[in-house]
Amino acid sequence: MTAETHSKPASAAGPVRYTTVAIILHWLIAAALIFQVILGWRADDGPKGAETFALFQLHKSIGITILVLSVARLLWKFTHKSPPAPAGQPTWEKLAASAVHVGFYVIMIGLPLTGWIIASTSRINIPTVLYGAIPWPHIPGLPELAAGAKDAWNDFGHIGHSVLVKFTYVLLALHLGAVAKHQILDRDEVFGHMAAGAKPGLKEPRLWLAAAGFAAVVAAGYLYTPAKAKAPQPAPAESSADDLALPDETPAAAAPVATTAGPAPQATPAESTEAPVDSALKDPVAWAVQKGSHLDFDLAWADTPIHGTFSRWTADILFSPEALDRSKLTVSVDLASAGTGDGQRDESLQGPDFFNTASSPKAIFTATKFRKTAEGRFVADGTLDLRGVKKPLSLPFSLKIDGDTAKARGVTTLDRTAFGVGQGEWASTDQIPGKIKVSFALTAKKK
Numbered sequence: 001m002t003a004e005t006h007s008k009p010a011s012a013a014g015p016v017r018y019t020t021v022a023i024i025l026h027w028l029i030a031a032a033l034i035f036q037v038i039l040g041w042r043a044d045d046g047p048k049g050a051e052t053f054a055l056f057q058l059h060k061s062i063g064i065t066i067l068v069l070s071v072a073r074l075l076w077k078f079t080h081k082s083p084p085a086p087a088g089q090p091t092w093e094k095l096a097a098s099a100v101h102v103g104f105y106v107i108m109i110g111l112p113l114t115g116w117i118i119a120s121t122s123r124i125n126i127p128t129v130l131y132g133a134i135p136w137p138h139i140p141g142l143p144e145l146a147a148g149a150k151d152a153w154n155d156f157g158h159i160g161h162s163v164l165v166k167f168t169y170v171l172l173a174l175h176l177g178a179v180a181k182h183q184i185l186d187r188d189e190v191f192g193h194m195a196a197g198a199k200p201g202l203k204e205p206r207l208w209l210a211a212a213g214f215a216a217v218v219a220a221g222y223l224y225t226p227a228k229a230k231a232p233q234p235a236p237a238e239s240s241a242d243d244l245a246l247p248d249e250t251p252a253a254a255a256p257v258a259t260t261a262g263p264a265p266q267a268t269p270a271e272s273t274e275a276p277v278d279s280a281l282k283d284p285v286a287w288a289v290q291k292g293s294h295l296d297f298d299l300a301w302a303d304t305p306i307h308g309t310f311s312r313w314t315a316d317i318l319f320s321p322e323a324l325d326r327s328k329l330t331v332s333v334d335l336a337s338a339g340t341g342d343g344q345r346d347e348s349l350q351g352p353d354f355f356n357t358a359s360s361p362k363a364i365f366t367a368t369k370f371r372k373t374a375e376g377r378f379v380a381d382g383t384l385d386l387r388g389v390k391k392p393l394s395l396p397f398s399l400k401i402d403g404d405t406a407k408a409r410g411v412t413t414l415d416r417t418a419f420g421v422g423q424g425e426w427a428s429t430d431q432i433p434g435k436i437k438v439s440f441a442l443t444a445k446k447k
Ligand code: HEM
Pocket: 018, 022, 026, 029, 030, 031, 033, 034, 077, 083, 097, 100, 101, 102, 104, 105, 108, 172, 175, 176, 179, 190, 191, 192, 193, 194, 195, 210, 211, 214
Protein backbone atom coordinates (compact mmCIF):
# COMPACT_ATOMS: atom_id res chain seq x y z
CA MET A 1 0.00 0.00 0.00
CA THR A 2 1.27 3.47 -0.83
CA ALA A 3 1.23 6.49 1.40
CA GLU A 4 -1.56 9.03 0.99
CA THR A 5 -1.05 11.30 -2.00
CA HIS A 6 -0.70 14.38 0.24
CA SER A 7 2.04 12.84 2.39
CA LYS A 8 4.42 13.33 -0.55
CA PRO A 9 7.05 13.16 -1.66
CA ALA A 10 7.28 9.42 -1.27
CA SER A 11 10.87 8.54 -1.86
CA ALA A 12 11.98 5.05 -2.75
CA ALA A 13 12.61 4.50 0.96
CA GLY A 14 9.07 5.52 1.89
CA PRO A 15 7.06 8.59 2.87
CA VAL A 16 8.71 11.52 4.71
CA ARG A 17 6.00 11.77 7.27
CA TYR A 18 3.06 9.93 8.74
CA THR A 19 -0.25 10.24 6.90
CA THR A 20 -2.45 13.16 7.88
CA VAL A 21 -4.90 10.83 9.59
CA ALA A 22 -2.08 9.26 11.65
CA ILE A 23 -0.76 12.72 12.57
CA ILE A 24 -4.17 14.03 13.67
CA LEU A 25 -4.78 10.87 15.72
CA HIS A 26 -1.31 11.11 17.29
CA TRP A 27 -1.78 14.66 18.56
CA LEU A 28 -5.38 14.13 19.55
CA ILE A 29 -4.58 11.01 21.55
CA ALA A 30 -1.43 12.58 23.05
CA ALA A 31 -3.43 15.59 24.30
CA ALA A 32 -6.30 13.43 25.56
CA LEU A 33 -3.91 11.06 27.33
CA ILE A 34 -1.98 13.78 29.14
CA PHE A 35 -5.21 15.51 30.20
CA GLN A 36 -6.51 12.11 31.30
CA VAL A 37 -3.51 11.44 33.53
CA ILE A 38 -4.05 14.75 35.34
CA LEU A 39 -7.76 13.96 35.71
CA GLY A 40 -6.85 10.52 37.07
CA TRP A 41 -4.54 12.06 39.69
CA ARG A 42 -7.15 14.58 40.73
CA ALA A 43 -9.97 12.05 40.87
CA ASP A 44 -7.87 9.53 42.78
CA ASP A 45 -6.66 12.06 45.36
CA GLY A 46 -9.77 14.17 45.66
CA PRO A 47 -12.27 14.03 48.48
CA LYS A 48 -14.96 11.59 47.42
CA GLY A 49 -17.66 14.15 46.81
CA ALA A 50 -19.73 15.18 43.84
CA GLU A 51 -16.80 16.92 42.15
CA THR A 52 -14.70 13.76 42.31
CA PHE A 53 -17.62 11.79 40.98
CA ALA A 54 -17.92 14.22 38.05
CA LEU A 55 -14.15 14.01 37.45
CA PHE A 56 -14.43 10.23 37.29
CA GLN A 57 -17.32 10.48 34.86
CA LEU A 58 -15.15 12.60 32.57
CA HIS A 59 -12.16 10.32 33.20
CA LYS A 60 -14.24 7.36 32.04
CA SER A 61 -15.56 9.31 29.03
CA ILE A 62 -12.15 10.46 27.83
CA GLY A 63 -10.63 7.05 28.58
CA ILE A 64 -13.18 5.27 26.40
CA THR A 65 -12.65 7.89 23.68
CA ILE A 66 -8.91 7.16 23.80
CA LEU A 67 -9.69 3.45 23.48
CA VAL A 68 -11.82 3.99 20.37
CA LEU A 69 -9.30 6.38 18.77
CA SER A 70 -6.39 4.06 19.57
CA VAL A 71 -8.04 1.04 18.01
CA ALA A 72 -8.78 3.14 14.91
CA ARG A 73 -5.18 4.36 14.88
CA LEU A 74 -3.82 0.84 15.16
CA LEU A 75 -5.96 -0.32 12.24
CA TRP A 76 -4.78 2.70 10.26
CA LYS A 77 -1.16 1.92 11.12
CA PHE A 78 -1.50 -1.64 9.82
CA THR A 79 -2.90 -0.47 6.53
CA HIS A 80 -0.71 2.60 5.87
CA LYS A 81 3.04 3.01 5.51
CA SER A 82 5.08 4.73 8.21
CA PRO A 83 8.13 6.86 7.33
CA PRO A 84 11.43 4.99 7.55
CA ALA A 85 13.98 5.55 10.31
CA PRO A 86 16.60 8.22 9.49
CA ALA A 87 19.46 6.86 7.39
CA GLY A 88 22.28 5.49 9.50
CA GLN A 89 20.24 5.20 12.70
CA PRO A 90 21.78 2.48 14.88
CA THR A 91 19.76 -0.71 15.14
CA TRP A 92 19.38 -0.40 18.93
CA GLU A 93 17.74 2.99 18.44
CA LYS A 94 15.35 1.61 15.84
CA LEU A 95 14.46 -1.24 18.20
CA ALA A 96 14.08 1.15 21.14
CA ALA A 97 11.79 3.41 19.08
CA SER A 98 9.65 0.42 18.03
CA ALA A 99 9.51 -0.84 21.60
CA VAL A 100 8.34 2.54 22.92
CA HIS A 101 5.72 2.80 20.16
CA VAL A 102 4.44 -0.73 20.87
CA GLY A 103 4.47 0.14 24.59
CA PHE A 104 2.32 3.18 23.86
CA TYR A 105 -0.28 1.02 22.10
CA VAL A 106 -0.25 -1.31 25.11
CA ILE A 107 -1.10 1.55 27.49
CA MET A 108 -3.44 3.35 25.07
CA ILE A 109 -5.58 0.23 24.92
CA GLY A 110 -4.67 -1.39 28.26
CA LEU A 111 -5.44 1.64 30.44
CA PRO A 112 -9.00 2.08 29.18
CA LEU A 113 -9.56 -1.70 29.34
CA THR A 114 -8.37 -1.99 32.94
CA GLY A 115 -10.36 1.15 33.82
CA TRP A 116 -13.41 -0.41 32.18
CA ILE A 117 -12.85 -3.56 34.26
CA ILE A 118 -12.80 -1.44 37.44
CA ALA A 119 -16.04 0.29 36.44
CA SER A 120 -17.71 -3.01 35.47
CA THR A 121 -16.88 -4.76 38.74
CA SER A 122 -17.67 -2.02 41.23
CA ARG A 123 -19.74 -3.29 44.17
CA ILE A 124 -21.91 -0.23 43.83
CA ASN A 125 -22.92 -0.44 40.25
CA ILE A 126 -22.39 3.02 38.77
CA PRO A 127 -23.51 3.32 35.16
CA THR A 128 -21.11 4.91 32.69
CA VAL A 129 -22.68 7.63 30.59
CA LEU A 130 -20.06 9.07 28.26
CA TYR A 131 -20.03 12.87 28.45
CA GLY A 132 -23.35 12.63 30.28
CA ALA A 133 -25.04 11.65 27.02
CA ILE A 134 -24.03 8.25 25.64
CA PRO A 135 -24.77 5.22 27.83
CA TRP A 136 -21.76 2.89 27.77
CA PRO A 137 -22.22 -0.74 28.85
CA HIS A 138 -20.19 -2.61 31.42
CA ILE A 139 -17.95 -5.37 30.06
CA PRO A 140 -20.39 -8.23 29.36
CA GLY A 141 -20.20 -10.99 31.95
CA LEU A 142 -18.38 -9.06 34.66
CA PRO A 143 -21.25 -7.37 36.54
CA GLU A 144 -23.02 -10.75 36.84
CA LEU A 145 -20.08 -12.53 38.51
CA ALA A 146 -20.34 -13.81 42.07
CA ALA A 147 -18.99 -11.36 44.66
CA GLY A 148 -15.66 -13.18 45.13
CA ALA A 149 -14.79 -13.42 41.45
CA LYS A 150 -15.97 -9.89 40.91
CA ASP A 151 -13.69 -8.59 43.65
CA ALA A 152 -10.77 -10.50 42.11
CA TRP A 153 -11.42 -8.85 38.74
CA ASN A 154 -11.75 -5.50 40.46
CA ASP A 155 -8.36 -5.97 42.15
CA PHE A 156 -6.86 -7.00 38.82
CA GLY A 157 -8.31 -3.87 37.21
CA HIS A 158 -6.90 -1.60 39.93
CA ILE A 159 -3.46 -3.19 39.90
CA GLY A 160 -3.33 -3.29 36.10
CA HIS A 161 -4.46 0.31 35.83
CA SER A 162 -1.85 1.59 38.27
CA VAL A 163 0.99 -0.50 36.75
CA LEU A 164 0.11 0.77 33.28
CA VAL A 165 -0.04 4.33 34.60
CA LYS A 166 3.58 3.97 35.84
CA PHE A 167 4.58 2.40 32.52
CA THR A 168 3.05 5.44 30.79
CA TYR A 169 5.34 7.81 32.71
CA VAL A 170 8.40 5.80 31.62
CA LEU A 171 7.27 5.68 27.98
CA LEU A 172 6.52 9.36 27.90
CA ALA A 173 9.93 10.24 29.35
CA LEU A 174 11.68 8.00 26.79
CA HIS A 175 9.51 9.29 23.92
CA LEU A 176 10.03 12.97 24.71
CA GLY A 177 13.72 12.39 25.40
CA ALA A 178 14.08 10.69 22.02
CA VAL A 179 12.27 13.51 20.19
CA ALA A 180 14.59 16.03 21.88
CA LYS A 181 17.66 13.97 20.98
CA HIS A 182 16.64 13.68 17.30
CA GLN A 183 15.66 17.31 17.05
CA ILE A 184 18.59 18.91 18.90
CA LEU A 185 21.53 16.48 18.87
CA ASP A 186 21.01 14.34 15.78
CA ARG A 187 19.28 17.20 13.92
CA ASP A 188 17.39 14.73 11.73
CA GLU A 189 13.86 14.60 10.29
CA VAL A 190 12.16 12.55 13.03
CA PHE A 191 10.08 15.41 14.54
CA GLY A 192 9.04 16.26 10.98
CA HIS A 193 7.55 12.74 10.69
CA MET A 194 4.81 13.80 13.12
CA ALA A 195 4.89 17.61 12.65
CA ALA A 196 4.58 18.17 8.90
CA GLY A 197 7.20 20.55 7.53
CA ALA A 198 9.25 20.81 10.72
CA LYS A 199 12.99 21.48 10.36
CA PRO A 200 15.60 20.15 12.80
CA GLY A 201 16.86 22.38 15.60
CA LEU A 202 15.56 24.37 18.52
CA LYS A 203 14.35 27.24 16.31
CA GLU A 204 11.55 25.12 14.85
CA PRO A 205 8.28 26.85 15.87
CA ARG A 206 6.33 23.56 15.74
CA LEU A 207 8.55 22.28 18.55
CA TRP A 208 7.56 25.22 20.74
CA LEU A 209 3.97 24.84 19.68
CA ALA A 210 4.10 21.20 20.85
CA ALA A 211 5.71 22.25 24.14
CA ALA A 212 3.13 25.02 24.67
CA GLY A 213 0.36 22.57 23.79
CA PHE A 214 1.72 20.12 26.35
CA ALA A 215 1.77 22.81 29.06
CA ALA A 216 -1.72 24.00 28.09
CA VAL A 217 -3.17 20.51 28.34
CA VAL A 218 -1.58 19.98 31.78
CA ALA A 219 -2.96 23.35 32.92
CA ALA A 220 -6.41 22.52 31.50
CA GLY A 221 -6.33 19.22 33.41
CA TYR A 222 -5.82 21.10 36.66
CA LEU A 223 -8.14 24.01 35.92
CA TYR A 224 -11.07 21.99 34.68
CA THR A 225 -13.98 22.13 37.11
CA PRO A 226 -16.98 20.00 36.35
CA ALA A 227 -19.85 22.32 35.45
CA LYS A 228 -22.44 20.12 37.02
CA ALA A 229 -20.49 19.43 40.22
CA LYS A 230 -22.96 20.27 42.87
CA ALA A 231 -22.96 18.97 46.39
CA PRO A 232 -24.69 15.61 46.71
CA GLN A 233 -28.33 16.31 47.38
CA PRO A 234 -28.58 15.74 51.10
CA ALA A 235 -31.68 13.93 52.15
CA PRO A 236 -33.90 16.41 53.96
CA ALA A 237 -32.96 16.58 57.61
CA GLU A 238 -36.59 16.87 58.52
CA SER A 239 -39.55 15.78 56.54
CA SER A 240 -41.19 18.73 54.94
CA ALA A 241 -44.90 19.16 54.82
CA ASP A 242 -44.81 18.87 51.03
CA ASP A 243 -43.33 15.42 51.27
CA LEU A 244 -46.28 14.36 53.28
CA ALA A 245 -49.03 15.54 50.98
CA LEU A 246 -51.43 12.81 50.14
CA PRO A 247 -51.65 12.17 46.41
CA ASP A 248 -55.37 12.51 46.30
CA GLU A 249 -55.76 15.28 48.79
CA THR A 250 -58.58 17.67 48.11
CA PRO A 251 -57.50 21.29 47.66
CA ALA A 252 -58.82 22.05 51.15
CA ALA A 253 -56.84 19.27 52.73
CA ALA A 254 -53.76 20.23 50.73
CA ALA A 255 -53.80 23.77 52.10
CA PRO A 256 -50.53 24.58 53.84
CA VAL A 257 -50.28 23.13 57.26
CA ALA A 258 -50.44 25.70 60.04
CA THR A 259 -46.84 26.61 60.64
CA THR A 260 -47.22 27.60 64.26
CA ALA A 261 -44.09 26.66 66.08
CA GLY A 262 -44.15 24.96 69.42
CA PRO A 263 -45.57 21.71 70.57
CA ALA A 264 -48.38 20.44 68.46
CA PRO A 265 -51.69 20.19 70.20
CA GLN A 266 -52.47 16.72 71.43
CA ALA A 267 -55.71 15.25 70.31
CA THR A 268 -57.51 15.60 73.59
CA PRO A 269 -61.16 14.74 73.81
CA ALA A 270 -61.99 18.45 74.21
CA GLU A 271 -60.12 19.33 71.05
CA SER A 272 -61.47 16.51 69.04
CA THR A 273 -64.87 18.11 69.09
CA GLU A 274 -63.69 20.57 66.45
CA ALA A 275 -63.60 17.75 63.90
CA PRO A 276 -66.60 15.54 63.40
CA VAL A 277 -65.90 12.57 65.61
CA ASP A 278 -66.34 9.22 64.06
CA SER A 279 -67.77 7.33 67.00
CA ALA A 280 -66.34 4.15 65.52
CA LEU A 281 -62.84 5.60 66.11
CA LYS A 282 -63.18 6.30 69.80
CA ASP A 283 -61.05 3.23 70.41
CA PRO A 284 -57.98 2.18 68.42
CA VAL A 285 -58.94 0.22 65.34
CA ALA A 286 -57.00 -2.61 63.72
CA TRP A 287 -56.12 -1.81 60.14
CA ALA A 288 -55.13 -4.19 57.37
CA VAL A 289 -52.63 -2.90 54.85
CA GLN A 290 -53.90 -3.18 51.28
CA LYS A 291 -52.13 -4.09 48.06
CA GLY A 292 -50.42 -1.18 46.32
CA SER A 293 -48.93 0.13 49.56
CA HIS A 294 -45.22 0.64 49.33
CA LEU A 295 -42.14 1.22 51.41
CA ASP A 296 -39.20 2.83 49.65
CA PHE A 297 -35.74 4.16 50.34
CA ASP A 298 -33.65 6.66 48.49
CA LEU A 299 -30.00 7.39 48.69
CA ALA A 300 -27.38 9.08 46.60
CA TRP A 301 -24.00 7.98 45.40
CA ALA A 302 -22.73 11.48 44.79
CA ASP A 303 -24.78 12.56 41.79
CA THR A 304 -26.32 9.16 41.10
CA PRO A 305 -29.63 8.72 42.86
CA ILE A 306 -30.53 5.17 43.83
CA HIS A 307 -34.15 4.32 44.47
CA GLY A 308 -35.00 1.16 46.34
CA THR A 309 -38.16 -0.63 47.42
CA PHE A 310 -38.87 -3.26 50.04
CA SER A 311 -41.25 -5.70 48.45
CA ARG A 312 -42.00 -7.69 51.63
CA TRP A 313 -43.08 -6.03 54.84
CA THR A 314 -45.96 -6.28 57.24
CA ALA A 315 -47.58 -3.74 59.53
CA ASP A 316 -49.67 -4.38 62.64
CA ILE A 317 -51.64 -1.22 63.07
CA LEU A 318 -53.89 -0.41 65.97
CA PHE A 319 -54.66 3.23 65.52
CA SER A 320 -57.23 5.90 65.98
CA PRO A 321 -56.67 9.62 65.79
CA GLU A 322 -59.09 9.81 68.71
CA ALA A 323 -57.13 7.40 70.88
CA LEU A 324 -53.51 8.21 70.18
CA ASP A 325 -52.44 7.16 73.66
CA ARG A 326 -53.67 3.63 73.04
CA SER A 327 -52.54 3.35 69.42
CA LYS A 328 -49.76 0.96 68.47
CA LEU A 329 -47.75 0.27 65.37
CA THR A 330 -45.29 -2.48 64.49
CA VAL A 331 -43.73 -2.60 61.03
CA SER A 332 -41.59 -5.57 60.15
CA VAL A 333 -39.47 -5.29 57.03
CA ASP A 334 -37.90 -8.27 55.30
CA LEU A 335 -34.53 -6.73 54.43
CA ALA A 336 -33.76 -9.40 51.83
CA SER A 337 -36.64 -7.96 49.79
CA ALA A 338 -34.73 -4.71 49.17
CA GLY A 339 -34.58 -4.06 45.44
CA THR A 340 -32.72 -1.24 43.70
CA GLY A 341 -33.05 -2.44 40.13
CA ASP A 342 -29.63 -4.09 40.06
CA GLY A 343 -29.18 -7.71 41.09
CA GLN A 344 -25.53 -7.39 42.06
CA ARG A 345 -26.10 -4.29 44.13
CA ASP A 346 -29.07 -5.90 45.87
CA GLU A 347 -26.91 -8.91 46.70
CA SER A 348 -24.28 -6.59 48.19
CA LEU A 349 -26.98 -4.84 50.21
CA GLN A 350 -27.87 -8.13 51.89
CA GLY A 351 -24.25 -8.98 52.57
CA PRO A 352 -22.26 -8.46 55.78
CA ASP A 353 -21.19 -4.94 54.75
CA PHE A 354 -24.75 -3.66 54.63
CA PHE A 355 -27.94 -5.26 56.04
CA ASN A 356 -26.26 -8.53 57.00
CA THR A 357 -29.54 -10.35 56.49
CA ALA A 358 -27.96 -13.69 57.45
CA SER A 359 -27.90 -12.64 61.10
CA SER A 360 -30.58 -9.94 61.22
CA PRO A 361 -33.10 -10.59 58.46
CA LYS A 362 -35.70 -8.08 59.62
CA ALA A 363 -35.87 -4.41 60.50
CA ILE A 364 -38.59 -3.72 63.04
CA PHE A 365 -40.12 -0.37 63.87
CA THR A 366 -42.30 -0.27 66.96
CA ALA A 367 -44.22 2.81 68.03
CA THR A 368 -46.49 3.18 71.04
CA LYS A 369 -46.47 6.94 71.22
CA PHE A 370 -48.28 9.13 68.71
CA ARG A 371 -48.51 12.90 68.50
CA LYS A 372 -50.85 15.00 66.45
CA THR A 373 -48.94 17.90 64.89
CA ALA A 374 -51.68 19.41 62.74
CA GLU A 375 -54.98 18.43 61.26
CA GLY A 376 -54.41 15.07 59.57
CA ARG A 377 -50.74 15.00 60.52
CA PHE A 378 -49.13 12.85 63.13
CA VAL A 379 -45.79 11.65 64.36
CA ALA A 380 -45.17 8.11 65.54
CA ASP A 381 -42.36 8.06 68.10
CA GLY A 382 -40.82 4.65 68.35
CA THR A 383 -37.78 2.49 68.09
CA LEU A 384 -36.15 1.06 65.02
CA ASP A 385 -34.33 -2.23 65.40
CA LEU A 386 -32.04 -2.57 62.38
CA ARG A 387 -29.01 -4.81 62.02
CA GLY A 388 -29.15 -5.57 65.76
CA VAL A 389 -29.03 -1.88 66.74
CA LYS A 390 -32.02 -0.20 68.40
CA LYS A 391 -32.40 3.55 68.05
CA PRO A 392 -35.28 5.94 68.60
CA LEU A 393 -36.99 7.03 65.40
CA SER A 394 -39.78 9.52 64.82
CA LEU A 395 -41.90 8.90 61.79
CA PRO A 396 -44.06 11.83 60.67
CA PHE A 397 -47.02 10.93 58.50
CA SER A 398 -50.16 12.35 57.05
CA LEU A 399 -53.41 10.46 57.38
CA LYS A 400 -56.78 10.65 55.77
CA ILE A 401 -59.56 8.41 56.90
CA ASP A 402 -62.55 8.02 54.67
CA GLY A 403 -65.10 5.59 56.04
CA ASP A 404 -63.35 2.25 56.36
CA THR A 405 -60.33 3.27 54.33
CA ALA A 406 -57.27 5.09 55.59
CA LYS A 407 -54.49 6.49 53.49
CA ALA A 408 -51.22 7.36 55.10
CA ARG A 409 -48.00 8.71 53.77
CA GLY A 410 -44.77 9.46 55.54
CA VAL A 411 -41.14 10.17 55.01
CA THR A 412 -38.21 10.35 57.32
CA THR A 413 -34.44 10.16 57.16
CA LEU A 414 -32.23 7.62 58.83
CA ASP A 415 -28.58 7.82 59.58
CA ARG A 416 -27.42 4.44 58.24
CA THR A 417 -24.09 4.75 60.09
CA ALA A 418 -25.91 4.74 63.46
CA PHE A 419 -27.08 1.20 62.62
CA GLY A 420 -23.82 -0.01 61.11
CA VAL A 421 -25.32 -0.26 57.62
CA GLY A 422 -22.10 0.16 55.67
CA GLN A 423 -19.03 -1.54 57.06
CA GLY A 424 -15.39 -1.32 56.05
CA GLU A 425 -14.89 1.09 53.18
CA TRP A 426 -18.64 1.88 53.20
CA ALA A 427 -18.60 3.05 56.82
CA SER A 428 -17.35 6.41 55.67
CA THR A 429 -19.96 8.65 54.11
CA ASP A 430 -17.62 9.69 51.27
CA GLN A 431 -19.25 7.53 48.65
CA ILE A 432 -22.68 6.86 50.10
CA PRO A 433 -23.98 9.67 52.28
CA GLY A 434 -25.11 8.66 55.76
CA LYS A 435 -28.62 10.02 55.38
CA ILE A 436 -31.06 7.64 53.77
CA LYS A 437 -34.58 8.75 52.99
CA VAL A 438 -37.27 6.23 53.87
CA SER A 439 -40.81 6.79 52.69
CA PHE A 440 -44.06 4.91 52.61
CA ALA A 441 -47.51 5.27 51.19
CA LEU A 442 -50.16 2.91 52.36
CA THR A 443 -53.82 2.25 52.10
CA ALA A 444 -55.43 0.30 54.93
CA LYS A 445 -58.90 -0.97 55.59
CA LYS A 446 -60.56 -1.45 58.94
CA LYS A 447 -60.30 -5.08 59.90
C1 HEM B 1 1.10 10.61 25.69
C2 HEM B 1 1.43 11.17 24.63
C3 HEM B 1 1.97 10.51 23.41
C4 HEM B 1 1.73 9.28 22.89
C5 HEM B 1 0.83 8.21 23.45
C6 HEM B 1 2.50 9.14 21.70
C7 HEM B 1 2.53 8.01 20.90
C8 HEM B 1 3.27 7.87 19.76
C9 HEM B 1 3.32 6.70 18.94
C10 HEM B 1 2.57 5.41 19.24
C11 HEM B 1 4.12 6.95 17.88
C12 HEM B 1 4.46 5.99 16.73
C13 HEM B 1 3.75 6.40 15.51
C14 HEM B 1 2.37 5.83 15.40
O1 HEM B 1 2.17 4.65 15.74
O2 HEM B 1 1.47 6.55 14.97
C15 HEM B 1 4.60 8.29 18.04
C16 HEM B 1 5.43 8.92 17.18
C17 HEM B 1 5.91 10.19 17.38
N1 HEM B 1 5.61 11.03 18.42
FE1 HEM B 1 4.43 10.67 19.94
N2 HEM B 1 3.20 10.29 21.49
C18 HEM B 1 2.89 11.15 22.51
C19 HEM B 1 3.34 12.43 22.69
C20 HEM B 1 4.23 13.04 21.86
C21 HEM B 1 4.74 14.37 22.03
C22 HEM B 1 4.35 15.29 23.20
C23 HEM B 1 5.61 14.61 21.00
C24 HEM B 1 6.43 15.80 20.68
C25 HEM B 1 6.79 16.73 21.50
C26 HEM B 1 5.60 13.44 20.17
C27 HEM B 1 6.32 13.30 19.02
C28 HEM B 1 6.34 12.19 18.23
C29 HEM B 1 7.11 12.07 17.01
C30 HEM B 1 8.05 13.10 16.44
C31 HEM B 1 6.85 10.81 16.48
C32 HEM B 1 7.45 10.20 15.20
C33 HEM B 1 8.52 9.25 15.60
C34 HEM B 1 9.11 8.48 14.47
O3 HEM B 1 8.71 8.68 13.32
O4 HEM B 1 9.99 7.66 14.73
N3 HEM B 1 4.78 12.50 20.71
N4 HEM B 1 4.06 8.82 19.20
